[in-house]
Amino acid sequence: MSERLIELREITKSFGRVYALGGVNLHVDKGEVVGLIGDNGAGKSTLIKILAGVLRPTSGEILVRGRQVAGWNAARSREAGIETVFQDRALCVQQSIVTNIFMGREIAGLSGWVRIEEEEREARRLMSEIGFTSRVFTPNSIVGQLSGGERQGVAIARAIYKRADLIILDEPTTALSLTETDKVFHFVRQVKASGRSIIFIGHNIYHVFDVADRFVVLDRGKTVLETTRAETTSAEQLINFMQHVAHPAAAPDAGPQ
Protein backbone atom coordinates (compact mmCIF):
# COMPACT_ATOMS: atom_id res chain seq x y z
CA MET A 1 0.00 0.00 0.00
CA SER A 2 1.27 3.44 -0.86
CA GLU A 3 2.12 6.01 1.71
CA ARG A 4 -0.71 8.18 3.02
CA LEU A 5 0.16 11.86 2.79
CA ILE A 6 -2.93 13.77 3.80
CA GLU A 7 -6.14 12.59 5.36
CA LEU A 8 -9.26 14.62 6.04
CA ARG A 9 -11.76 12.96 8.39
CA GLU A 10 -15.41 13.93 8.70
CA ILE A 11 -14.81 17.57 7.81
CA THR A 12 -17.83 19.80 8.27
CA LYS A 13 -18.06 23.50 7.65
CA SER A 14 -21.02 25.73 8.29
CA PHE A 15 -21.40 29.41 7.54
CA GLY A 16 -24.02 30.46 10.06
CA ARG A 17 -26.86 28.01 9.49
CA VAL A 18 -25.77 27.00 6.02
CA TYR A 19 -23.77 23.80 5.77
CA ALA A 20 -21.14 24.00 3.05
CA LEU A 21 -19.61 20.67 3.97
CA GLY A 22 -21.40 17.91 5.81
CA GLY A 23 -18.78 15.36 6.80
CA VAL A 24 -16.32 14.89 3.96
CA ASN A 25 -13.55 12.29 3.96
CA LEU A 26 -10.65 12.72 1.60
CA HIS A 27 -7.20 11.27 1.47
CA VAL A 28 -4.23 11.76 -0.79
CA ASP A 29 -1.45 9.21 -1.15
CA LYS A 30 2.09 9.93 -2.14
CA GLY A 31 2.55 10.42 -5.87
CA GLU A 32 -1.07 10.35 -6.89
CA VAL A 33 -3.25 12.82 -8.71
CA VAL A 34 -6.69 13.19 -7.21
CA GLY A 35 -9.36 14.79 -9.35
CA LEU A 36 -11.91 16.64 -7.26
CA ILE A 37 -15.07 17.32 -9.22
CA GLY A 38 -18.48 18.70 -8.50
CA ASP A 39 -20.94 21.35 -9.54
CA ASN A 40 -20.85 24.96 -8.46
CA GLY A 41 -21.59 25.11 -4.76
CA ALA A 42 -20.65 21.49 -4.19
CA GLY A 43 -18.07 22.54 -1.62
CA LYS A 44 -14.85 21.97 -3.59
CA SER A 45 -13.35 25.37 -2.91
CA THR A 46 -14.42 25.31 0.75
CA LEU A 47 -12.73 21.94 1.19
CA ILE A 48 -9.57 23.22 -0.47
CA LYS A 49 -9.52 26.36 1.64
CA ILE A 50 -9.73 24.19 4.76
CA LEU A 51 -6.85 22.06 3.54
CA ALA A 52 -4.86 25.21 2.74
CA GLY A 53 -5.56 26.52 6.23
CA VAL A 54 -7.46 29.61 5.04
CA LEU A 55 -10.74 28.44 6.60
CA ARG A 56 -11.18 26.58 9.85
CA PRO A 57 -13.38 23.50 9.72
CA THR A 58 -16.40 23.50 12.04
CA SER A 59 -15.48 19.97 12.99
CA GLY A 60 -13.32 17.13 11.75
CA GLU A 61 -9.67 16.16 11.70
CA ILE A 62 -6.77 16.96 9.38
CA LEU A 63 -3.90 14.48 9.45
CA VAL A 64 -0.58 15.07 7.73
CA ARG A 65 1.48 11.89 7.36
CA GLY A 66 -0.74 10.26 9.97
CA ARG A 67 -0.33 13.02 12.53
CA GLN A 68 -2.64 15.82 13.51
CA VAL A 69 -1.17 19.32 13.30
CA ALA A 70 -2.01 21.72 16.12
CA GLY A 71 -3.31 25.19 15.30
CA TRP A 72 -3.95 24.53 11.61
CA ASN A 73 -3.66 27.73 9.57
CA ALA A 74 -2.31 28.88 6.22
CA ALA A 75 1.28 29.17 7.46
CA ARG A 76 1.17 25.68 9.08
CA SER A 77 -0.34 24.20 5.97
CA ARG A 78 2.51 25.54 3.86
CA GLU A 79 5.08 24.35 6.42
CA ALA A 80 3.51 20.89 6.23
CA GLY A 81 4.29 20.81 2.50
CA ILE A 82 0.95 21.80 1.01
CA GLU A 83 0.96 24.44 -1.70
CA THR A 84 -2.17 25.81 -3.28
CA VAL A 85 -2.73 27.52 -6.60
CA PHE A 86 -5.99 29.25 -5.80
CA GLN A 87 -8.73 29.82 -8.31
CA ASP A 88 -8.19 33.59 -8.12
CA ARG A 89 -4.39 32.90 -8.10
CA ALA A 90 -3.92 34.89 -4.86
CA LEU A 91 -1.51 37.38 -6.40
CA CYS A 92 -0.74 40.93 -5.40
CA VAL A 93 -0.94 42.63 -8.76
CA GLN A 94 0.88 45.82 -7.83
CA GLN A 95 3.93 43.89 -6.62
CA SER A 96 6.78 42.35 -8.56
CA ILE A 97 6.97 38.70 -9.60
CA VAL A 98 9.66 38.17 -6.94
CA THR A 99 7.52 39.61 -4.16
CA ASN A 100 4.61 37.40 -5.20
CA ILE A 101 6.67 34.22 -5.37
CA PHE A 102 8.08 34.79 -1.90
CA MET A 103 4.91 36.17 -0.33
CA GLY A 104 4.55 34.81 3.19
CA ARG A 105 8.01 33.25 3.26
CA GLU A 106 10.57 35.83 2.26
CA ILE A 107 14.16 34.65 2.21
CA ALA A 108 15.41 36.53 5.24
CA GLY A 109 17.79 36.20 8.14
CA LEU A 110 16.79 36.20 11.77
CA SER A 111 16.73 40.00 11.82
CA GLY A 112 14.17 39.98 9.02
CA TRP A 113 16.24 41.69 6.31
CA VAL A 114 15.26 40.15 2.99
CA ARG A 115 17.98 38.81 0.68
CA ILE A 116 16.68 40.49 -2.46
CA GLU A 117 19.43 39.21 -4.78
CA GLU A 118 18.94 35.61 -3.70
CA GLU A 119 15.19 35.87 -4.16
CA GLU A 120 15.70 37.29 -7.62
CA ARG A 121 18.04 34.45 -8.58
CA GLU A 122 15.62 31.85 -7.25
CA ALA A 123 12.75 33.49 -9.12
CA ARG A 124 14.70 33.31 -12.39
CA ARG A 125 15.47 29.64 -11.78
CA LEU A 126 11.84 28.80 -10.99
CA MET A 127 10.57 30.64 -14.03
CA SER A 128 12.88 28.77 -16.37
CA GLU A 129 12.10 25.49 -14.60
CA ILE A 130 8.45 25.71 -15.58
CA GLY A 131 9.26 27.00 -19.04
CA PHE A 132 8.20 30.47 -18.14
CA THR A 133 10.79 32.69 -19.76
CA SER A 134 10.16 35.73 -21.83
CA ARG A 135 11.81 38.77 -23.28
CA VAL A 136 8.86 40.82 -22.14
CA PHE A 137 9.21 40.59 -18.38
CA THR A 138 11.87 40.17 -15.72
CA PRO A 139 11.57 38.95 -12.11
CA ASN A 140 11.05 42.57 -11.16
CA SER A 141 8.14 43.14 -13.52
CA ILE A 142 4.84 44.05 -11.93
CA VAL A 143 2.37 41.16 -11.97
CA GLY A 144 -0.43 43.50 -13.07
CA GLN A 145 1.33 43.84 -16.44
CA LEU A 146 1.20 40.10 -17.14
CA SER A 147 -1.44 38.15 -19.05
CA GLY A 148 -3.72 35.61 -17.39
CA GLY A 149 -1.54 32.66 -18.38
CA GLU A 150 1.61 34.39 -17.21
CA ARG A 151 -0.02 35.19 -13.89
CA GLN A 152 -0.94 31.52 -13.56
CA GLY A 153 2.76 30.80 -14.18
CA VAL A 154 3.72 33.03 -11.25
CA ALA A 155 1.24 31.23 -8.99
CA ILE A 156 2.63 27.86 -10.10
CA ALA A 157 6.25 28.99 -9.66
CA ARG A 158 5.34 29.97 -6.12
CA ALA A 159 3.80 26.55 -5.49
CA ILE A 160 6.86 24.58 -6.62
CA TYR A 161 9.48 26.72 -4.87
CA LYS A 162 9.76 24.55 -1.76
CA ARG A 163 9.23 21.20 -3.55
CA ALA A 164 5.93 20.76 -1.72
CA ASP A 165 4.62 17.21 -1.25
CA LEU A 166 1.10 18.16 -2.26
CA ILE A 167 0.11 20.79 -4.77
CA ILE A 168 -3.52 21.79 -4.95
CA LEU A 169 -4.64 23.24 -8.28
CA ASP A 170 -8.04 24.92 -7.96
CA GLU A 171 -9.54 25.33 -11.44
CA PRO A 172 -6.12 25.85 -12.99
CA THR A 173 -7.34 25.80 -16.57
CA THR A 174 -10.19 28.30 -16.27
CA ALA A 175 -9.75 31.24 -18.63
CA LEU A 176 -6.55 29.85 -20.12
CA SER A 177 -5.79 29.43 -23.81
CA LEU A 178 -5.22 25.97 -25.29
CA THR A 179 -1.44 26.21 -25.21
CA GLU A 180 -1.51 27.52 -21.67
CA THR A 181 -3.79 24.65 -20.65
CA ASP A 182 -1.31 22.25 -22.22
CA LYS A 183 1.44 23.80 -20.13
CA VAL A 184 -0.58 23.17 -16.98
CA PHE A 185 -1.09 19.50 -17.94
CA HIS A 186 2.57 19.14 -18.70
CA PHE A 187 3.30 20.59 -15.28
CA VAL A 188 0.93 18.13 -13.58
CA ARG A 189 2.68 15.17 -15.23
CA GLN A 190 6.08 16.56 -14.27
CA VAL A 191 5.06 16.86 -10.63
CA LYS A 192 3.60 13.38 -10.63
CA ALA A 193 6.73 11.92 -12.21
CA SER A 194 8.79 13.41 -9.40
CA GLY A 195 6.74 11.45 -6.87
CA ARG A 196 4.68 14.29 -5.50
CA SER A 197 0.92 14.49 -5.20
CA ILE A 198 -1.67 16.77 -6.71
CA ILE A 199 -5.29 17.59 -6.08
CA PHE A 200 -6.74 18.80 -9.34
CA ILE A 201 -10.05 20.61 -9.20
CA GLY A 202 -12.06 21.37 -12.28
CA HIS A 203 -15.42 22.07 -13.76
CA ASN A 204 -14.27 20.57 -16.99
CA ILE A 205 -14.47 16.84 -16.42
CA TYR A 206 -12.52 16.08 -19.59
CA HIS A 207 -9.58 18.05 -18.22
CA VAL A 208 -9.73 16.27 -14.88
CA PHE A 209 -10.20 12.88 -16.54
CA ASP A 210 -7.03 13.40 -18.57
CA VAL A 211 -4.72 13.77 -15.61
CA ALA A 212 -6.21 12.18 -12.48
CA ASP A 213 -5.60 8.70 -11.02
CA ARG A 214 -8.57 8.82 -8.72
CA PHE A 215 -11.78 10.82 -8.79
CA VAL A 216 -13.74 12.22 -5.90
CA VAL A 217 -17.14 13.68 -6.72
CA LEU A 218 -18.64 16.17 -4.30
CA ASP A 219 -22.25 17.21 -4.28
CA ARG A 220 -23.86 19.65 -1.87
CA GLY A 221 -21.14 19.18 0.72
CA LYS A 222 -20.94 15.39 0.60
CA THR A 223 -18.75 12.86 -1.15
CA VAL A 224 -21.07 11.05 -3.52
CA LEU A 225 -18.55 9.01 -5.47
CA GLU A 226 -14.99 7.88 -5.14
CA THR A 227 -13.52 5.86 -7.93
CA THR A 228 -10.17 5.12 -9.52
CA ARG A 229 -9.16 5.66 -13.10
CA ALA A 230 -9.07 1.87 -13.58
CA GLU A 231 -12.71 1.51 -12.59
CA THR A 232 -13.91 4.26 -14.88
CA THR A 233 -14.38 3.61 -18.55
CA SER A 234 -14.81 7.15 -19.82
CA ALA A 235 -15.34 10.74 -18.89
CA GLU A 236 -18.93 10.38 -20.12
CA GLN A 237 -19.56 7.85 -17.39
CA LEU A 238 -18.57 10.40 -14.78
CA ILE A 239 -20.64 13.11 -16.42
CA ASN A 240 -23.68 10.84 -16.51
CA PHE A 241 -23.19 10.04 -12.89
CA MET A 242 -22.97 13.69 -11.95
CA GLN A 243 -26.09 14.55 -13.90
CA HIS A 244 -27.85 11.72 -12.15
CA VAL A 245 -26.82 13.11 -8.78
CA ALA A 246 -27.83 16.62 -9.68
CA HIS A 247 -31.15 15.81 -11.32
CA PRO A 248 -32.16 12.23 -10.46
CA ALA A 249 -35.38 12.52 -12.44
CA ALA A 250 -33.64 13.63 -15.62
CA ALA A 251 -31.13 10.80 -15.68
CA PRO A 252 -30.98 8.99 -19.02
CA ASP A 253 -32.65 5.78 -17.85
CA ALA A 254 -35.44 7.56 -16.01
CA GLY A 255 -37.12 8.19 -19.33
CA PRO A 256 -38.87 11.29 -20.59
CA GLN A 257 -41.50 12.84 -18.41
Add this chain to the structure above:
Amino acid sequence: MNDVVEPNQMQWRGETTGARALEPVHPAERPMRRFVLANRAWLGTLGVFTVMMAIFMIANPRVFSSWSLYASVLTTLPVALFLTVPLVYIVTAAEIDLSFPATMGFAAWVFALAVQAGYDPFIAIAAAIVTGMMIGFLVGSLVVYGNLSSLIATLGMNFMLRGLILIITQSKSIALASLGQTWAYTIFSSQVYGVPVQILWALGFVVVCSLLYNRHRFGIQVHVVGDNPDSANEMGVDVRRVRVKAFVFMGFGAALAGVFSTMINFTWWPTSGDGYLLPVLASVFVGGTPTWGGIGTVIGGAIGALIVSFIQTGVVGAGLSGFYVQFFNGLIIILSLIGHRWNQIRYR
Protein backbone atom coordinates in the same frame (compact mmCIF):
# COMPACT_ATOMS: atom_id res chain seq x y z
CA MET B 1 9.47 39.13 -51.61
CA ASN B 2 11.88 41.60 -50.15
CA ASP B 3 9.53 43.65 -48.03
CA VAL B 4 8.34 40.68 -45.99
CA VAL B 5 10.25 40.66 -42.75
CA GLU B 6 10.03 37.94 -40.15
CA PRO B 7 8.83 39.34 -36.82
CA ASN B 8 12.00 38.14 -35.21
CA GLN B 9 14.21 39.91 -37.69
CA MET B 10 12.14 43.00 -37.34
CA GLN B 11 12.76 43.05 -33.64
CA TRP B 12 16.52 42.84 -34.03
CA ARG B 13 16.94 44.85 -37.22
CA GLY B 14 18.40 47.77 -35.31
CA GLU B 15 21.06 45.57 -33.73
CA THR B 16 24.37 45.20 -35.52
CA THR B 17 26.22 41.97 -34.75
CA GLY B 18 27.95 40.15 -31.95
CA ALA B 19 27.07 38.86 -28.54
CA ARG B 20 24.48 41.49 -27.85
CA ALA B 21 22.10 40.22 -30.50
CA LEU B 22 22.46 36.66 -29.21
CA GLU B 23 22.03 37.48 -25.55
CA PRO B 24 19.82 40.56 -25.48
CA VAL B 25 19.69 42.44 -22.21
CA HIS B 26 16.15 43.21 -21.24
CA PRO B 27 15.70 46.99 -21.42
CA ALA B 28 14.39 47.03 -17.87
CA GLU B 29 17.57 45.30 -16.67
CA ARG B 30 19.97 48.01 -17.82
CA PRO B 31 21.23 49.67 -14.64
CA MET B 32 20.09 53.21 -15.37
CA ARG B 33 16.67 52.20 -16.65
CA ARG B 34 16.23 49.84 -13.76
CA PHE B 35 17.04 52.55 -11.24
CA VAL B 36 14.59 54.99 -12.81
CA LEU B 37 11.84 52.35 -13.02
CA ALA B 38 12.25 51.29 -9.42
CA ASN B 39 12.47 54.84 -8.06
CA ARG B 40 10.25 56.80 -10.42
CA ALA B 41 7.78 57.79 -7.71
CA TRP B 42 10.22 59.77 -5.61
CA LEU B 43 12.22 60.97 -8.61
CA GLY B 44 9.03 62.68 -9.78
CA THR B 45 8.61 64.31 -6.38
CA LEU B 46 12.23 65.43 -6.47
CA GLY B 47 11.49 67.03 -9.84
CA VAL B 48 8.56 68.98 -8.38
CA PHE B 49 10.75 70.13 -5.49
CA THR B 50 13.54 71.26 -7.80
CA VAL B 51 11.18 73.26 -10.02
CA MET B 52 9.54 74.84 -6.98
CA MET B 53 12.86 75.87 -5.44
CA ALA B 54 14.09 77.21 -8.78
CA ILE B 55 11.01 79.44 -9.03
CA PHE B 56 11.53 80.69 -5.47
CA MET B 57 15.21 81.42 -6.12
CA ILE B 58 14.47 83.33 -9.28
CA ALA B 59 11.76 85.31 -7.48
CA ASN B 60 14.05 86.38 -4.65
CA PRO B 61 17.69 85.30 -5.01
CA ARG B 62 18.83 87.29 -1.98
CA VAL B 63 16.59 85.60 0.58
CA PHE B 64 17.08 82.15 -0.87
CA SER B 65 20.85 82.31 -0.78
CA SER B 66 20.96 83.03 2.95
CA TRP B 67 21.68 80.05 5.17
CA SER B 68 19.42 81.24 8.02
CA LEU B 69 16.32 80.45 5.94
CA TYR B 70 17.45 76.86 5.41
CA ALA B 71 18.54 76.50 9.03
CA SER B 72 15.08 77.43 10.26
CA VAL B 73 13.39 74.97 7.89
CA LEU B 74 15.87 72.24 8.82
CA THR B 75 15.05 72.73 12.51
CA THR B 76 11.31 72.21 12.14
CA LEU B 77 11.33 69.75 9.23
CA PRO B 78 12.52 66.75 11.32
CA VAL B 79 9.30 66.74 13.34
CA ALA B 80 7.30 66.44 10.11
CA LEU B 81 9.63 63.71 8.82
CA PHE B 82 9.18 61.55 11.93
CA LEU B 83 5.43 61.69 11.25
CA THR B 84 5.37 61.48 7.46
CA VAL B 85 7.55 58.41 7.07
CA PRO B 86 5.51 56.03 9.30
CA LEU B 87 2.33 57.40 7.74
CA VAL B 88 3.63 56.16 4.36
CA TYR B 89 3.65 52.66 5.89
CA ILE B 90 0.08 53.08 7.14
CA VAL B 91 -1.19 54.30 3.77
CA THR B 92 0.68 51.49 1.98
CA ALA B 93 -1.10 49.02 4.25
CA ALA B 94 -4.36 50.52 2.90
CA GLU B 95 -5.20 52.17 6.20
CA ILE B 96 -5.10 55.77 7.41
CA ASP B 97 -4.19 57.22 10.78
CA LEU B 98 -5.58 60.59 11.85
CA SER B 99 -4.75 60.04 15.52
CA PHE B 100 -1.01 60.69 15.24
CA PRO B 101 -1.22 64.37 16.35
CA ALA B 102 -2.78 63.33 19.65
CA THR B 103 -0.37 60.40 20.00
CA MET B 104 2.47 62.83 19.46
CA GLY B 105 1.05 65.21 22.08
CA PHE B 106 0.50 62.36 24.51
CA ALA B 107 3.99 60.90 24.16
CA ALA B 108 5.55 64.37 24.43
CA TRP B 109 3.49 64.94 27.56
CA VAL B 110 4.94 61.80 29.14
CA PHE B 111 8.40 63.01 28.13
CA ALA B 112 7.78 66.44 29.69
CA LEU B 113 6.37 64.96 32.90
CA ALA B 114 9.35 62.64 33.26
CA VAL B 115 11.85 65.43 32.70
CA GLN B 116 9.93 67.67 35.09
CA ALA B 117 10.01 64.91 37.71
CA GLY B 118 13.79 64.95 37.51
CA TYR B 119 14.45 61.84 35.44
CA ASP B 120 17.29 61.76 32.95
CA PRO B 121 16.03 62.90 29.50
CA PHE B 122 17.15 59.60 27.97
CA ILE B 123 14.80 57.74 30.31
CA ALA B 124 12.12 60.29 29.50
CA ILE B 125 12.62 59.64 25.78
CA ALA B 126 12.34 55.89 26.33
CA ALA B 127 9.14 56.45 28.32
CA ALA B 128 7.73 58.62 25.52
CA ILE B 129 8.55 55.99 22.89
CA VAL B 130 6.92 53.23 24.93
CA THR B 131 3.85 55.44 25.41
CA GLY B 132 3.65 56.22 21.70
CA MET B 133 3.94 52.57 20.73
CA MET B 134 1.34 51.56 23.29
CA ILE B 135 -1.12 54.14 21.97
CA GLY B 136 -0.33 52.93 18.45
CA PHE B 137 -1.04 49.37 19.55
CA LEU B 138 -4.31 50.47 21.15
CA VAL B 139 -5.45 52.40 18.07
CA GLY B 140 -4.31 49.63 15.72
CA SER B 141 -6.01 46.89 17.72
CA LEU B 142 -9.20 48.90 17.84
CA VAL B 143 -9.19 49.37 14.08
CA VAL B 144 -8.01 45.87 13.13
CA TYR B 145 -9.64 43.59 15.68
CA GLY B 146 -12.71 45.79 16.08
CA ASN B 147 -13.03 45.73 12.29
CA LEU B 148 -13.61 49.49 12.22
CA SER B 149 -12.97 51.97 9.44
CA SER B 150 -9.55 53.39 10.22
CA LEU B 151 -10.56 56.81 8.88
CA ILE B 152 -13.36 57.25 11.40
CA ALA B 153 -11.89 55.27 14.30
CA THR B 154 -8.59 57.14 14.29
CA LEU B 155 -10.40 60.46 13.93
CA GLY B 156 -12.35 59.56 17.06
CA MET B 157 -9.21 58.46 18.86
CA ASN B 158 -7.53 61.76 17.98
CA PHE B 159 -10.33 63.74 19.61
CA MET B 160 -10.50 61.41 22.57
CA LEU B 161 -6.79 61.43 23.36
CA ARG B 162 -6.53 65.18 22.89
CA GLY B 163 -9.57 65.63 25.10
CA LEU B 164 -7.99 63.43 27.75
CA ILE B 165 -4.84 65.57 27.71
CA LEU B 166 -6.88 68.76 28.05
CA ILE B 167 -9.02 67.35 30.87
CA ILE B 168 -6.08 66.14 32.93
CA THR B 169 -3.72 69.08 32.39
CA GLN B 170 -6.50 71.67 32.47
CA SER B 171 -4.77 72.96 29.33
CA LYS B 172 -1.63 74.01 31.20
CA SER B 173 1.72 73.82 29.41
CA ILE B 174 4.96 72.51 30.94
CA ALA B 175 8.15 74.56 30.69
CA LEU B 176 11.40 72.60 30.63
CA ALA B 177 14.12 75.22 30.95
CA SER B 178 16.60 72.76 32.47
CA LEU B 179 16.62 70.69 29.28
CA GLY B 180 19.25 72.91 27.63
CA GLN B 181 22.05 71.78 29.92
CA THR B 182 21.56 68.05 29.41
CA TRP B 183 23.51 65.55 27.34
CA ALA B 184 20.37 64.51 25.55
CA TYR B 185 19.84 68.05 24.33
CA THR B 186 23.37 68.28 22.97
CA ILE B 187 22.97 65.00 21.13
CA PHE B 188 19.48 65.51 19.74
CA SER B 189 18.87 69.21 19.48
CA SER B 190 22.04 71.30 19.16
CA GLN B 191 23.92 72.47 16.06
CA VAL B 192 27.01 71.11 14.33
CA TYR B 193 28.81 73.70 12.17
CA GLY B 194 25.53 75.62 11.90
CA VAL B 195 23.55 72.55 10.83
CA PRO B 196 20.70 71.68 13.20
CA VAL B 197 21.50 68.22 14.46
CA GLN B 198 17.82 67.18 14.33
CA ILE B 199 17.94 66.99 10.57
CA LEU B 200 20.78 64.46 10.75
CA TRP B 201 18.73 62.21 13.03
CA ALA B 202 15.71 62.64 10.80
CA LEU B 203 17.73 61.82 7.66
CA GLY B 204 19.06 58.70 9.34
CA PHE B 205 15.49 57.78 10.24
CA VAL B 206 14.36 58.27 6.62
CA VAL B 207 17.19 56.12 5.25
CA VAL B 208 16.64 53.28 7.73
CA CYS B 209 12.87 53.39 7.19
CA SER B 210 13.30 53.38 3.43
CA LEU B 211 15.42 50.23 3.66
CA LEU B 212 12.95 48.72 6.12
CA TYR B 213 10.17 49.53 3.66
CA ASN B 214 11.80 47.92 0.63
CA ARG B 215 14.12 45.27 1.98
CA HIS B 216 12.75 44.06 5.29
CA ARG B 217 10.10 41.44 5.88
CA PHE B 218 7.96 43.97 7.73
CA GLY B 219 8.00 46.43 4.84
CA ILE B 220 7.34 43.77 2.21
CA GLN B 221 4.42 42.41 4.23
CA VAL B 222 3.01 45.93 4.61
CA HIS B 223 3.05 46.10 0.79
CA VAL B 224 1.27 42.79 0.19
CA VAL B 225 -1.27 43.38 2.95
CA GLY B 226 -2.18 46.73 1.45
CA ASP B 227 -2.22 45.31 -2.07
CA ASN B 228 -4.40 42.26 -1.54
CA PRO B 229 -5.17 41.21 2.05
CA ASP B 230 -7.02 38.08 0.92
CA SER B 231 -4.06 36.79 -1.07
CA ALA B 232 -1.65 37.64 1.73
CA ASN B 233 -3.88 35.72 4.12
CA GLU B 234 -4.01 32.72 1.78
CA MET B 235 -0.21 32.72 1.62
CA GLY B 236 0.07 32.57 5.40
CA VAL B 237 0.77 36.25 6.14
CA ASP B 238 -0.85 37.28 9.42
CA VAL B 239 -2.67 40.25 7.90
CA ARG B 240 -4.10 41.67 11.10
CA ARG B 241 -0.80 41.48 12.92
CA VAL B 242 0.99 43.31 10.12
CA ARG B 243 -1.63 46.07 10.24
CA VAL B 244 -1.35 46.47 14.00
CA LYS B 245 2.44 46.59 13.64
CA ALA B 246 2.07 49.46 11.17
CA PHE B 247 0.03 51.41 13.73
CA VAL B 248 2.61 50.66 16.44
CA PHE B 249 5.28 51.97 14.10
CA MET B 250 3.22 55.12 13.59
CA GLY B 251 3.08 55.55 17.38
CA PHE B 252 6.87 55.18 17.50
CA GLY B 253 7.33 57.94 14.91
CA ALA B 254 4.78 60.18 16.64
CA ALA B 255 6.66 59.78 19.94
CA LEU B 256 9.95 60.79 18.30
CA ALA B 257 8.24 63.77 16.70
CA GLY B 258 6.82 64.78 20.08
CA VAL B 259 10.17 64.53 21.84
CA PHE B 260 11.99 66.52 19.15
CA SER B 261 9.35 69.25 19.01
CA THR B 262 9.39 69.60 22.83
CA MET B 263 13.19 69.83 22.80
CA ILE B 264 13.17 72.55 20.16
CA ASN B 265 10.72 74.68 22.14
CA PHE B 266 11.81 73.84 25.74
CA THR B 267 8.09 73.71 26.40
CA TRP B 268 5.33 71.18 26.06
CA TRP B 269 1.96 72.57 25.04
CA PRO B 270 -1.33 70.71 25.45
CA THR B 271 -1.93 71.35 21.75
CA SER B 272 1.42 69.78 20.78
CA GLY B 273 1.05 68.04 17.43
CA ASP B 274 -2.26 69.57 16.40
CA GLY B 275 -0.85 71.65 13.57
CA TYR B 276 0.76 68.65 11.89
CA LEU B 277 -2.33 66.71 10.82
CA LEU B 278 -2.97 68.26 7.42
CA PRO B 279 0.61 69.13 6.36
CA VAL B 280 1.77 65.59 7.12
CA LEU B 281 -1.13 64.00 5.26
CA ALA B 282 -0.40 66.29 2.33
CA SER B 283 3.30 65.36 2.43
CA VAL B 284 2.55 61.66 2.08
CA PHE B 285 0.40 62.13 -1.02
CA VAL B 286 2.49 64.93 -2.55
CA GLY B 287 5.40 62.53 -2.10
CA GLY B 288 3.91 60.01 -4.49
CA THR B 289 2.19 57.42 -2.33
CA PRO B 290 -1.26 56.71 -3.78
CA THR B 291 -4.35 56.50 -1.61
CA TRP B 292 -5.35 52.91 -2.37
CA GLY B 293 -2.52 51.01 -0.71
CA GLY B 294 -0.01 48.42 -1.88
CA ILE B 295 2.60 50.84 -3.18
CA GLY B 296 4.30 53.95 -1.91
CA THR B 297 7.61 55.67 -1.37
CA VAL B 298 9.31 56.66 1.86
CA ILE B 299 11.89 58.89 0.19
CA GLY B 300 9.10 60.54 -1.81
CA GLY B 301 7.21 61.18 1.42
CA ALA B 302 10.31 62.81 2.90
CA ILE B 303 10.70 65.06 -0.15
CA GLY B 304 6.98 65.77 0.10
CA ALA B 305 7.51 66.99 3.66
CA LEU B 306 10.36 69.14 2.37
CA ILE B 307 8.08 70.65 -0.29
CA VAL B 308 5.28 71.35 2.16
CA SER B 309 7.57 73.01 4.71
CA PHE B 310 9.29 75.11 2.03
CA ILE B 311 6.04 76.42 0.57
CA GLN B 312 5.34 78.64 3.55
CA THR B 313 8.88 80.01 3.83
CA GLY B 314 9.12 80.22 0.07
CA VAL B 315 5.93 82.12 -0.59
CA VAL B 316 6.72 84.70 2.07
CA GLY B 317 10.40 84.81 1.10
CA ALA B 318 9.48 85.36 -2.54
CA GLY B 319 7.84 88.61 -1.50
CA LEU B 320 4.19 87.58 -1.50
CA SER B 321 1.99 88.25 1.49
CA GLY B 322 1.25 85.42 3.95
CA PHE B 323 -2.28 85.22 2.56
CA TYR B 324 -0.93 83.37 -0.46
CA VAL B 325 0.45 80.45 1.54
CA GLN B 326 -2.72 78.36 1.64
CA PHE B 327 -3.39 78.93 -2.04
CA PHE B 328 0.08 77.74 -3.04
CA ASN B 329 -0.16 74.82 -0.64
CA GLY B 330 -3.26 73.66 -2.46
CA LEU B 331 -1.81 74.38 -5.87
CA ILE B 332 1.27 72.25 -5.17
CA ILE B 333 -0.86 69.38 -3.86
CA ILE B 334 -3.06 69.37 -6.96
CA LEU B 335 -0.13 69.74 -9.37
CA SER B 336 1.80 66.88 -7.78
CA LEU B 337 -1.25 64.62 -7.81
CA ILE B 338 -1.62 65.26 -11.53
CA GLY B 339 2.11 64.70 -11.96
CA HIS B 340 2.04 61.39 -10.09
CA ARG B 341 -0.63 59.94 -12.34
CA TRP B 342 2.02 58.58 -14.67
CA ASN B 343 3.75 56.50 -12.02
CA GLN B 344 0.59 55.45 -10.23
CA ILE B 345 -1.08 53.13 -12.67
CA ARG B 346 -3.48 51.05 -10.67
CA TYR B 347 -3.34 47.38 -11.63
CA ARG B 348 -6.20 45.16 -10.60
